[in-house]
Amino acid sequence: xxxxxxxxxxxxxxxxxxxxxxxxxxxxxxxxxxxxxxxxxxxxxxxxxxxxxxxxxxxxxxxxxxxxxxxxxxxxxxxxxxxxxxxxxxxxxxxxxxxxxxxxxxxxxxxxxxxxxxxxxxxxxxxxxxxxxxxxxxxxxxxxxxxxxxxxxxxxxxxxxxxxxxxxxxxxxxxxxxxxxxxxxxxxxxxxxxxxxxxxxxxxxxxxxxxxxxxxxxxxxxxxxxxxxxxxxxxxxxxxxxxxxxxxxxxxxxxxxxxxxxxxxxxxxxxxxxxxxxxxxxxxxxxxxxxxxxxxxxxxxxxxxxxxxxxxxxxxxxxxxxxxxxxxxxxxxxxxxxxxxxxxxxxxxxxxxxxxxxxxxxxxxxxxxxxxxxxxxxxxxxxxxxxxxxxxxxxxxxxxxxxxxxxxxxxxxxxxxxxxxxxxxxxxxxxxxxxxxxxxxxxxxxxxxxxxxxxxxxxxxxxxxxxxxxxxxxxxxxxxxxxxxxxxxxxxxxx
Ligand SMILES: [Zn+2]
Numbered sequence: 091x092x093x094x095x096x097x098x099x100x101x102x103x104x105x106x107x108x109x110x111x112x113x114x115x116x117x118x119x120x121x122x123x124x125x126x127x128x129x130x131x132x133x134x135x136x137x138x139x140x141x142x143x144x145x146x147x148x149x150x151x152x153x154x155x156x157x158x159x160x161x162x163x164x165x166x167x168x169x170x171x172x173x174x175x176x177x178x179x180x181x182x183x184x185x186x187x188x189x190x191x192x193x194x195x196x197x198x199x200x201x202x203x204x205x206x207x208x209x210x211x212x213x214x215x216x217x218x219x220x221x222x223x224x225x226x227x228x229x230x231x232x233x234x235x236x237x238x239x240x241x242x243x244x245x246x247x248x249x250x251x252x253x254x255x256x257x258x259x260x261x262x263x264x265x266x267x268x269x270x271x272x273x274x275x276x277x278x279x280x281x282x283x284x285x286x287x288x289x290x291x292x293x294x295x296x297x298x299x300x301x302x303x304x305x306x307x308x309x310x311x312x313x314x315x316x317x318x319x320x321x322x323x324x325x326x327x328x329x330x331x332x333x334x335x336x337x338x339x340x341x342x343x344x345x346x347x348x349x350x351x352x353x354x355x356x357x358x359x360x361x362x363x364x365x366x367x368x369x370x371x372x373x374x375x376x377x378x379x380x381x382x383x384x385x386x387x388x389x390x391x392x393x394x395x396x397x398x399x400x401x402x403x404x405x406x407x408x409x410x411x412x413x414x415x416x417x418x419x420x421x422x423x424x425x426x427x428x429x430x431x432x433x434x435x436x437x438x439x440x441x442x443x444x445x446x447x448x449x450x451x452x453x454x455x456x457x458x459x460x461x462x463x464x465x466x467x468x469x470x471x472x473x474x475x476x477x478x479x480x481x482x483x484x485x486x487x488x489x490x491x492x493x494x495x496x497x498x499x500x501x502x503x504x505x506x507x508x509x510x511x512x513x514x515x516x517x518x519x520x521x522x523x524x525x526x527x528x529x530x531x532x533x534x535x536x537x538x539x540x541x542x543x544x545x546x547x548x549x550x551x552x553x554x555x556x557x558x559x560x561x562x563x564x565x566x567x568x569x570x571x572x573x574x575x576x577x578x579x580x581x582x583x584x585x
Pocket of ligand 1: 210211259
Protein backbone atom coordinates (compact mmCIF):
# COMPACT_ATOMS: atom_id res chain seq x y z
CA UNK A 91 0.00 0.00 0.00
CA UNK A 92 1.43 3.37 -0.93
CA UNK A 93 2.24 6.05 1.66
CA UNK A 94 -0.20 8.33 -0.10
CA UNK A 95 -3.12 5.94 0.37
CA UNK A 96 -2.22 5.45 4.01
CA UNK A 97 -2.08 9.21 4.62
CA UNK A 98 -5.42 9.68 2.92
CA UNK A 99 -6.97 6.89 4.90
CA UNK A 100 -5.45 8.30 8.06
CA UNK A 101 -6.99 11.73 7.39
CA UNK A 102 -10.41 10.15 6.82
CA UNK A 103 -10.12 8.19 10.02
CA UNK A 104 -9.23 11.33 11.96
CA UNK A 105 -12.41 12.99 10.81
CA UNK A 106 -14.38 9.90 11.69
CA UNK A 107 -12.86 9.78 15.17
CA UNK A 108 -13.66 13.46 15.72
CA UNK A 109 -17.28 12.88 14.65
CA UNK A 110 -17.59 9.94 16.99
CA UNK A 111 -16.03 11.93 19.82
CA UNK A 112 -18.58 14.66 19.36
CA UNK A 113 -21.43 12.17 19.28
CA UNK A 114 -20.03 10.51 22.39
CA UNK A 115 -19.83 13.85 24.20
CA UNK A 116 -23.45 14.63 23.34
CA UNK A 117 -24.58 11.29 24.68
CA UNK A 118 -22.49 11.63 27.82
CA UNK A 119 -24.04 15.01 28.44
CA UNK A 120 -27.48 13.51 28.22
CA UNK A 121 -26.69 10.61 30.52
CA UNK A 122 -24.87 12.61 33.18
CA UNK A 123 -27.81 14.89 33.84
CA UNK A 124 -29.66 14.41 37.10
CA UNK A 125 -31.73 16.56 39.42
CA UNK A 126 -28.63 17.95 41.09
CA UNK A 127 -26.90 19.33 38.04
CA UNK A 128 -29.73 20.16 35.69
CA UNK A 129 -33.39 21.12 35.76
CA UNK A 130 -34.49 17.47 35.76
CA UNK A 131 -36.88 16.71 38.63
CA UNK A 132 -35.74 14.48 41.53
CA UNK A 133 -38.36 11.92 40.55
CA UNK A 134 -36.32 11.27 37.39
CA UNK A 135 -33.35 10.12 39.46
CA UNK A 136 -34.85 6.70 39.98
CA UNK A 137 -34.68 4.78 43.25
CA UNK A 138 -30.92 4.73 43.35
CA UNK A 139 -29.26 7.71 44.96
CA UNK A 140 -27.84 10.07 42.34
CA UNK A 141 -24.08 9.76 42.07
CA UNK A 142 -22.19 12.18 44.23
CA UNK A 143 -20.96 15.23 42.40
CA UNK A 144 -17.29 16.15 42.35
CA UNK A 145 -18.12 19.35 44.16
CA UNK A 146 -19.26 17.63 47.30
CA UNK A 147 -17.22 14.47 47.50
CA UNK A 148 -13.70 14.14 48.86
CA UNK A 149 -12.72 11.60 46.29
CA UNK A 150 -13.94 12.43 42.79
CA UNK A 151 -12.82 9.04 41.49
CA UNK A 152 -15.37 7.50 43.80
CA UNK A 153 -18.36 8.35 41.61
CA UNK A 154 -20.45 5.41 40.60
CA UNK A 155 -20.72 5.20 36.87
CA UNK A 156 -23.64 2.84 36.92
CA UNK A 157 -25.82 5.03 39.09
CA UNK A 158 -27.48 6.77 36.21
CA UNK A 159 -28.05 3.77 34.03
CA UNK A 160 -31.20 2.82 35.90
CA UNK A 161 -32.78 6.21 35.13
CA UNK A 162 -33.15 5.59 31.45
CA UNK A 163 -36.17 4.26 29.67
CA UNK A 164 -38.10 3.57 32.81
CA UNK A 165 -41.69 3.42 31.60
CA UNK A 166 -44.29 5.39 33.52
CA UNK A 167 -46.84 3.33 35.36
CA UNK A 168 -50.04 3.31 33.41
CA UNK A 169 -53.55 3.01 34.75
CA UNK A 170 -55.85 0.46 33.12
CA UNK A 171 -58.85 2.61 33.96
CA UNK A 172 -60.72 3.88 30.95
CA UNK A 173 -61.59 7.55 31.22
CA UNK A 174 -65.22 8.61 30.94
CA UNK A 175 -66.77 11.93 30.04
CA UNK A 176 -68.53 12.13 33.40
CA UNK A 177 -67.70 14.88 35.85
CA UNK A 178 -66.33 13.91 39.26
CA UNK A 179 -68.84 13.31 42.01
CA UNK A 180 -72.45 12.17 41.95
CA UNK A 181 -73.91 11.33 38.57
CA UNK A 182 -77.36 12.07 37.20
CA UNK A 183 -79.95 9.65 38.49
CA UNK A 184 -77.59 8.44 41.20
CA UNK A 185 -79.39 7.43 44.41
CA UNK A 186 -77.57 9.64 46.91
CA UNK A 187 -77.04 8.68 50.51
CA UNK A 188 -79.23 11.45 51.79
CA UNK A 189 -78.46 13.00 55.16
CA UNK A 190 -81.45 12.49 57.47
CA UNK A 191 -82.32 14.10 60.79
CA UNK A 192 -81.57 11.94 63.81
CA UNK A 193 -83.92 11.41 66.76
CA UNK A 194 -81.30 11.81 69.46
CA UNK A 195 -78.96 14.69 68.67
CA UNK A 196 -75.90 15.08 70.92
CA UNK A 197 -76.61 18.73 71.61
CA UNK A 198 -79.78 20.74 71.46
CA UNK A 199 -79.83 24.50 71.31
CA UNK A 200 -83.12 26.31 71.81
CA UNK A 201 -83.39 29.59 69.99
CA UNK A 202 -85.84 31.86 71.76
CA UNK A 203 -88.19 34.52 70.44
CA UNK A 204 -88.05 37.46 72.87
CA UNK A 205 -90.06 40.18 71.22
CA UNK A 206 -92.14 40.86 68.15
CA UNK A 207 -90.00 42.05 65.29
CA UNK A 208 -92.78 44.31 64.12
CA UNK A 209 -94.23 46.01 67.23
CA UNK A 210 -91.34 45.22 69.67
CA UNK A 211 -93.74 43.94 72.31
CA UNK A 212 -92.19 41.36 74.66
CA UNK A 213 -93.29 37.82 73.77
CA UNK A 214 -91.51 36.11 76.72
CA UNK A 215 -94.79 35.04 78.31
CA UNK A 216 -96.37 33.89 75.07
CA UNK A 217 -96.70 30.18 74.39
CA UNK A 218 -94.61 28.96 71.48
CA UNK A 219 -96.59 27.63 68.53
CA UNK A 220 -93.87 25.19 67.39
CA UNK A 221 -90.15 24.70 66.92
CA UNK A 222 -88.36 24.48 63.59
CA UNK A 223 -85.40 22.16 63.79
CA UNK A 224 -82.17 22.19 61.81
CA UNK A 225 -79.35 19.70 62.43
CA UNK A 226 -75.62 20.14 61.87
CA UNK A 227 -73.35 17.07 61.52
CA UNK A 228 -69.70 17.15 62.54
CA UNK A 229 -67.01 14.54 63.26
CA UNK A 230 -66.99 13.62 66.95
CA UNK A 231 -64.82 11.12 68.81
CA UNK A 232 -63.23 8.46 66.59
CA UNK A 233 -65.93 6.18 65.24
CA UNK A 234 -68.72 8.66 65.95
CA UNK A 235 -70.27 11.74 64.50
CA UNK A 236 -71.97 14.45 66.52
CA UNK A 237 -75.22 16.20 65.78
CA UNK A 238 -76.20 19.61 67.05
CA UNK A 239 -79.91 20.38 66.75
CA UNK A 240 -80.96 24.00 66.59
CA UNK A 241 -84.59 24.48 67.53
CA UNK A 242 -85.98 27.82 66.52
CA UNK A 243 -89.08 28.88 68.37
CA UNK A 244 -92.12 30.25 66.53
CA UNK A 245 -94.54 32.62 68.31
CA UNK A 246 -97.52 34.63 67.15
CA UNK A 247 -97.80 38.18 68.50
CA UNK A 248 -101.08 39.80 69.52
CA UNK A 249 -100.64 42.06 66.49
CA UNK A 250 -100.98 38.91 64.41
CA UNK A 251 -97.36 38.88 63.31
CA UNK A 252 -95.59 35.52 63.13
CA UNK A 253 -92.12 35.56 64.76
CA UNK A 254 -89.45 32.92 64.24
CA UNK A 255 -86.12 32.89 66.12
CA UNK A 256 -83.04 33.34 63.93
CA UNK A 257 -80.74 30.43 63.20
CA UNK A 258 -76.98 30.98 63.62
CA UNK A 259 -75.16 32.13 60.52
CA UNK A 260 -74.43 29.26 58.16
CA UNK A 261 -77.19 27.03 59.52
CA UNK A 262 -79.43 27.07 56.48
CA UNK A 263 -80.84 23.60 55.88
CA UNK A 264 -82.87 20.97 57.75
CA UNK A 265 -79.74 18.79 57.73
CA UNK A 266 -76.24 19.79 56.80
CA UNK A 267 -72.55 19.24 57.46
CA UNK A 268 -70.86 21.76 59.72
CA UNK A 269 -67.78 23.88 59.09
CA UNK A 270 -65.41 21.36 60.71
CA UNK A 271 -66.52 18.64 58.27
CA UNK A 272 -66.07 21.04 55.38
CA UNK A 273 -62.71 22.33 56.56
CA UNK A 274 -61.35 18.81 57.09
CA UNK A 275 -62.64 17.69 53.68
CA UNK A 276 -61.06 20.68 51.92
CA UNK A 277 -57.87 20.21 53.93
CA UNK A 278 -57.55 16.55 52.93
CA UNK A 279 -58.35 17.19 49.28
CA UNK A 280 -56.49 20.45 48.66
CA UNK A 281 -53.66 20.31 51.16
CA UNK A 282 -52.97 16.58 51.33
CA UNK A 283 -54.02 15.68 47.76
CA UNK A 284 -56.52 13.03 48.88
CA UNK A 285 -58.99 12.43 46.02
CA UNK A 286 -62.71 13.18 46.57
CA UNK A 287 -63.63 9.52 46.78
CA UNK A 288 -61.08 8.75 49.45
CA UNK A 289 -62.06 11.83 51.47
CA UNK A 290 -65.55 10.34 51.42
CA UNK A 291 -64.13 7.03 52.62
CA UNK A 292 -62.21 8.81 55.36
CA UNK A 293 -65.39 10.22 56.91
CA UNK A 294 -67.19 6.93 56.49
CA UNK A 295 -64.40 4.87 58.05
CA UNK A 296 -63.41 7.15 60.90
CA UNK A 297 -66.70 8.85 61.82
CA UNK A 298 -69.46 6.74 60.23
CA UNK A 299 -70.48 9.80 58.23
CA UNK A 300 -71.73 9.37 54.68
CA UNK A 301 -70.15 12.36 52.98
CA UNK A 302 -70.27 11.58 49.27
CA UNK A 303 -67.49 12.38 46.82
CA UNK A 304 -69.85 14.84 45.11
CA UNK A 305 -70.44 16.62 48.42
CA UNK A 306 -66.67 16.94 48.93
CA UNK A 307 -66.42 18.41 45.42
CA UNK A 308 -69.13 20.91 46.41
CA UNK A 309 -67.25 21.89 49.59
CA UNK A 310 -64.16 22.63 47.50
CA UNK A 311 -66.09 24.61 44.91
CA UNK A 312 -67.80 26.67 47.59
CA UNK A 313 -64.52 27.39 49.39
CA UNK A 314 -63.06 28.54 46.08
CA UNK A 315 -66.01 30.89 45.62
CA UNK A 316 -65.67 32.22 49.17
CA UNK A 317 -62.02 33.06 48.53
CA UNK A 318 -62.55 35.16 45.40
CA UNK A 319 -62.12 38.47 47.26
CA UNK A 320 -59.14 37.14 49.21
CA UNK A 321 -57.45 36.33 45.92
CA UNK A 322 -57.85 39.98 44.97
CA UNK A 323 -56.24 41.04 48.25
CA UNK A 324 -53.25 38.79 47.49
CA UNK A 325 -53.13 40.11 43.94
CA UNK A 326 -53.02 43.75 45.13
CA UNK A 327 -50.40 43.03 47.78
CA UNK A 328 -48.07 41.42 45.23
CA UNK A 329 -48.63 44.23 42.79
CA UNK A 330 -47.14 46.63 45.33
CA UNK A 331 -44.39 44.43 46.75
CA UNK A 332 -40.73 45.47 46.43
CA UNK A 333 -39.19 42.09 45.66
CA UNK A 334 -41.14 39.20 44.13
CA UNK A 335 -40.11 35.79 42.83
CA UNK A 336 -41.74 34.06 39.87
CA UNK A 337 -41.64 30.51 38.57
CA UNK A 338 -43.80 28.08 36.64
CA UNK A 339 -44.23 24.34 36.33
CA UNK A 340 -46.14 22.02 34.01
CA UNK A 341 -49.38 20.46 35.24
CA UNK A 342 -51.79 18.23 33.40
CA UNK A 343 -55.46 19.20 33.35
CA UNK A 344 -58.25 17.81 31.17
CA UNK A 345 -55.65 15.62 29.55
CA UNK A 346 -53.49 18.43 28.19
CA UNK A 347 -50.48 20.33 29.43
CA UNK A 348 -51.16 23.40 31.56
CA UNK A 349 -48.76 25.63 33.46
CA UNK A 350 -49.02 26.58 37.09
CA UNK A 351 -47.49 30.03 37.53
CA UNK A 352 -46.46 31.38 40.90
CA UNK A 353 -45.65 34.90 42.03
CA UNK A 354 -44.61 35.36 45.63
CA UNK A 355 -42.81 37.26 48.33
CA UNK A 356 -42.26 36.56 52.03
CA UNK A 357 -45.87 37.28 52.96
CA UNK A 358 -47.92 36.35 49.93
CA UNK A 359 -48.27 33.62 47.32
CA UNK A 360 -50.39 33.73 44.19
CA UNK A 361 -50.83 30.67 41.98
CA UNK A 362 -52.36 30.84 38.57
CA UNK A 363 -53.17 27.94 36.26
CA UNK A 364 -52.95 28.70 32.53
CA UNK A 365 -52.87 26.84 29.26
CA UNK A 366 -49.72 28.73 28.28
CA UNK A 367 -46.31 29.04 29.78
CA UNK A 368 -45.23 32.34 28.24
CA UNK A 369 -46.19 35.97 28.06
CA UNK A 370 -49.88 35.38 27.30
CA UNK A 371 -50.42 33.58 30.60
CA UNK A 372 -48.38 36.09 32.56
CA UNK A 373 -50.39 38.96 31.10
CA UNK A 374 -53.59 37.15 32.05
CA UNK A 375 -52.31 36.71 35.61
CA UNK A 376 -52.25 40.48 35.54
CA UNK A 377 -49.55 41.65 37.94
CA UNK A 378 -46.42 41.78 35.82
CA UNK A 379 -47.75 44.23 33.25
CA UNK A 380 -47.52 47.07 35.75
CA UNK A 381 -45.08 45.58 38.23
CA UNK A 382 -42.28 48.03 39.04
CA UNK A 383 -40.39 46.12 41.72
CA UNK A 384 -37.58 43.58 41.65
CA UNK A 385 -38.44 40.36 39.84
CA UNK A 386 -36.42 37.23 40.70
CA UNK A 387 -36.58 34.46 38.10
CA UNK A 388 -34.64 31.70 36.40
CA UNK A 389 -33.99 33.40 33.07
CA UNK A 390 -37.18 32.21 31.36
CA UNK A 391 -37.27 34.60 28.41
CA UNK A 392 -40.91 35.72 28.81
CA UNK A 393 -40.06 37.35 32.15
CA UNK A 394 -37.50 39.58 30.45
CA UNK A 395 -40.24 41.13 28.32
CA UNK A 396 -41.53 42.95 31.43
CA UNK A 397 -40.15 46.28 32.60
CA UNK A 398 -39.28 45.12 36.13
CA UNK A 399 -35.82 45.19 37.74
CA UNK A 400 -34.58 41.70 36.88
CA UNK A 401 -32.63 39.39 39.15
CA UNK A 402 -31.44 35.95 38.08
CA UNK A 403 -31.54 32.91 40.32
CA UNK A 404 -28.05 31.92 41.38
CA UNK A 405 -29.14 28.48 42.53
CA UNK A 406 -29.76 27.79 38.84
CA UNK A 407 -26.35 29.20 37.91
CA UNK A 408 -24.64 27.06 40.55
CA UNK A 409 -26.47 23.98 39.31
CA UNK A 410 -25.50 24.63 35.71
CA UNK A 411 -21.90 25.32 36.70
CA UNK A 412 -21.84 22.10 38.70
CA UNK A 413 -23.02 20.25 35.60
CA UNK A 414 -20.02 21.60 33.70
CA UNK A 415 -17.64 20.75 36.55
CA UNK A 416 -19.08 17.23 36.72
CA UNK A 417 -18.93 16.61 32.99
CA UNK A 418 -15.67 18.22 31.98
CA UNK A 419 -13.81 18.84 35.23
CA UNK A 420 -13.78 22.55 34.32
CA UNK A 421 -11.78 24.18 37.14
CA UNK A 422 -12.78 27.73 36.16
CA UNK A 423 -16.43 26.80 36.56
CA UNK A 424 -15.62 25.39 39.98
CA UNK A 425 -13.87 28.63 40.99
CA UNK A 426 -16.82 30.64 39.75
CA UNK A 427 -19.12 28.54 41.93
CA UNK A 428 -16.91 29.22 44.93
CA UNK A 429 -16.87 32.95 44.14
CA UNK A 430 -20.66 33.15 43.97
CA UNK A 431 -21.08 31.25 47.22
CA UNK A 432 -18.44 33.28 48.99
CA UNK A 433 -20.00 36.56 47.84
CA UNK A 434 -23.34 35.50 49.23
CA UNK A 435 -21.66 34.45 52.46
CA UNK A 436 -20.10 37.91 52.74
CA UNK A 437 -23.43 39.59 52.06
CA UNK A 438 -25.08 37.66 54.88
CA UNK A 439 -22.23 38.68 57.18
CA UNK A 440 -22.49 42.36 56.28
CA UNK A 441 -26.25 42.17 56.68
CA UNK A 442 -25.99 40.91 60.26
CA UNK A 443 -23.99 43.99 61.21
CA UNK A 444 -26.73 46.21 59.83
CA UNK A 445 -25.36 47.08 56.42
CA UNK A 446 -27.74 47.49 53.48
CA UNK A 447 -25.33 46.63 50.71
CA UNK A 448 -21.84 45.31 50.17
CA UNK A 449 -19.05 47.86 50.77
CA UNK A 450 -17.76 49.34 47.51
CA UNK A 451 -14.23 47.95 47.79
CA UNK A 452 -15.37 44.37 48.34
CA UNK A 453 -17.99 44.72 45.65
CA UNK A 454 -15.45 45.95 43.10
CA UNK A 455 -13.00 43.22 44.01
CA UNK A 456 -15.58 40.46 43.56
CA UNK A 457 -16.74 41.91 40.25
CA UNK A 458 -13.15 42.01 39.04
CA UNK A 459 -12.58 38.33 39.84
CA UNK A 460 -15.96 37.50 38.30
CA UNK A 461 -15.02 39.26 35.04
CA UNK A 462 -11.57 37.69 34.90
CA UNK A 463 -12.73 34.14 35.60
CA UNK A 464 -15.47 34.36 33.00
CA UNK A 465 -13.23 35.89 30.35
CA UNK A 466 -10.69 33.09 30.84
CA UNK A 467 -13.37 30.43 30.84
CA UNK A 468 -14.91 31.83 27.68
CA UNK A 469 -11.55 32.09 25.88
CA UNK A 470 -10.79 28.48 26.74
CA UNK A 471 -14.19 27.38 25.46
CA UNK A 472 -13.75 29.34 22.21
CA UNK A 473 -10.34 27.69 21.68
CA UNK A 474 -11.87 24.27 22.30
CA UNK A 475 -14.63 24.93 19.79
CA UNK A 476 -12.12 26.14 17.20
CA UNK A 477 -10.00 23.03 17.63
CA UNK A 478 -13.08 20.88 17.24
CA UNK A 479 -14.10 22.80 14.14
CA UNK A 480 -10.75 22.19 12.50
CA UNK A 481 -10.75 18.51 13.38
CA UNK A 482 -14.21 18.07 11.92
CA UNK A 483 -13.27 20.16 8.92
CA UNK A 484 -16.50 22.16 9.22
CA UNK A 485 -17.31 25.81 8.82
CA UNK A 486 -19.03 26.01 12.16
CA UNK A 487 -19.65 23.84 15.21
CA UNK A 488 -22.38 24.03 17.80
CA UNK A 489 -21.67 26.22 20.82
CA UNK A 490 -20.88 24.14 23.87
CA UNK A 491 -23.17 24.28 26.91
CA UNK A 492 -20.31 25.81 28.90
CA UNK A 493 -19.79 28.53 26.28
CA UNK A 494 -23.47 29.45 26.36
CA UNK A 495 -23.51 29.62 30.15
CA UNK A 496 -20.33 31.72 30.42
CA UNK A 497 -21.59 34.05 27.74
CA UNK A 498 -24.90 34.42 29.58
CA UNK A 499 -23.17 35.12 32.90
CA UNK A 500 -21.12 37.86 31.24
CA UNK A 501 -24.08 39.41 29.50
CA UNK A 502 -26.30 39.29 32.59
CA UNK A 503 -23.68 40.19 35.15
CA UNK A 504 -25.80 42.97 36.70
CA UNK A 505 -28.81 40.67 37.09
CA UNK A 506 -26.61 37.92 38.52
CA UNK A 507 -24.74 40.05 41.07
CA UNK A 508 -27.60 42.36 42.06
CA UNK A 509 -27.87 40.67 45.46
CA UNK A 510 -24.62 42.43 46.45
CA UNK A 511 -25.89 45.96 45.84
CA UNK A 512 -29.13 45.57 47.83
CA UNK A 513 -29.52 43.15 50.71
CA UNK A 514 -33.30 42.97 50.29
CA UNK A 515 -32.62 41.05 47.07
CA UNK A 516 -32.24 37.30 47.48
CA UNK A 517 -29.33 35.28 46.12
CA UNK A 518 -31.59 32.77 44.44
CA UNK A 519 -35.19 32.02 43.56
CA UNK A 520 -35.48 29.19 46.08
CA UNK A 521 -38.50 30.83 47.69
CA UNK A 522 -40.48 30.45 44.48
CA UNK A 523 -39.24 26.93 43.99
CA UNK A 524 -40.30 26.12 47.52
CA UNK A 525 -43.75 27.59 46.89
CA UNK A 526 -44.21 25.67 43.66
CA UNK A 527 -42.80 22.39 44.93
CA UNK A 528 -46.18 21.32 46.28
CA UNK A 529 -47.49 21.35 42.69
CA UNK A 530 -44.82 18.84 41.77
CA UNK A 531 -45.88 16.74 44.74
CA UNK A 532 -49.50 17.00 43.63
CA UNK A 533 -48.46 15.87 40.16
CA UNK A 534 -46.68 12.87 41.60
CA UNK A 535 -49.56 11.83 43.85
CA UNK A 536 -52.65 12.45 41.79
CA UNK A 537 -51.11 12.95 38.37
CA UNK A 538 -53.41 15.63 37.02
CA UNK A 539 -56.55 17.70 37.38
CA UNK A 540 -59.53 16.07 35.73
CA UNK A 541 -60.91 19.47 34.86
CA UNK A 542 -59.50 22.96 34.37
CA UNK A 543 -61.97 24.12 37.06
CA UNK A 544 -60.38 21.75 39.54
CA UNK A 545 -57.03 23.28 38.68
CA UNK A 546 -58.33 26.80 39.20
CA UNK A 547 -59.84 25.84 42.61
CA UNK A 548 -56.50 24.40 43.59
CA UNK A 549 -54.62 27.55 42.54
CA UNK A 550 -56.90 29.88 44.50
CA UNK A 551 -57.24 27.78 47.65
CA UNK A 552 -53.51 27.09 47.79
CA UNK A 553 -52.73 30.79 47.24
CA UNK A 554 -54.76 31.52 50.36
CA UNK A 555 -53.25 28.69 52.41
CA UNK A 556 -49.68 29.51 51.42
CA UNK A 557 -50.18 33.20 52.26
CA UNK A 558 -51.85 32.29 55.55
CA UNK A 559 -48.96 30.06 56.51
CA UNK A 560 -46.37 32.71 55.64
CA UNK A 561 -48.23 35.08 57.94
CA UNK A 562 -48.04 32.63 60.82
CA UNK A 563 -51.63 31.49 60.70
CA UNK A 564 -52.92 28.02 61.44
CA UNK A 565 -53.87 26.16 58.24
CA UNK A 566 -56.90 24.43 59.71
CA UNK A 567 -58.24 27.59 61.35
CA UNK A 568 -57.74 29.42 58.05
CA UNK A 569 -59.80 26.79 56.24
CA UNK A 570 -62.39 26.80 58.98
CA UNK A 571 -62.92 30.50 58.30
CA UNK A 572 -62.82 30.10 54.53
CA UNK A 573 -65.52 27.42 54.35
CA UNK A 574 -67.84 29.71 56.33
CA UNK A 575 -67.09 32.70 54.13
CA UNK A 576 -66.03 35.04 56.88
CA UNK A 577 -65.74 38.14 54.79
CA UNK A 578 -62.70 39.43 56.70
CA UNK A 579 -59.93 36.94 56.12
CA UNK A 580 -57.39 37.71 58.81
CA UNK A 581 -54.61 38.11 56.28
CA UNK A 582 -52.40 41.17 56.42
CA UNK A 583 -54.01 44.03 54.57
CA UNK A 584 -57.32 42.21 54.37
CA UNK A 585 -58.88 43.82 57.44
ZN1 LIG B 1 -96.40 42.27 67.19
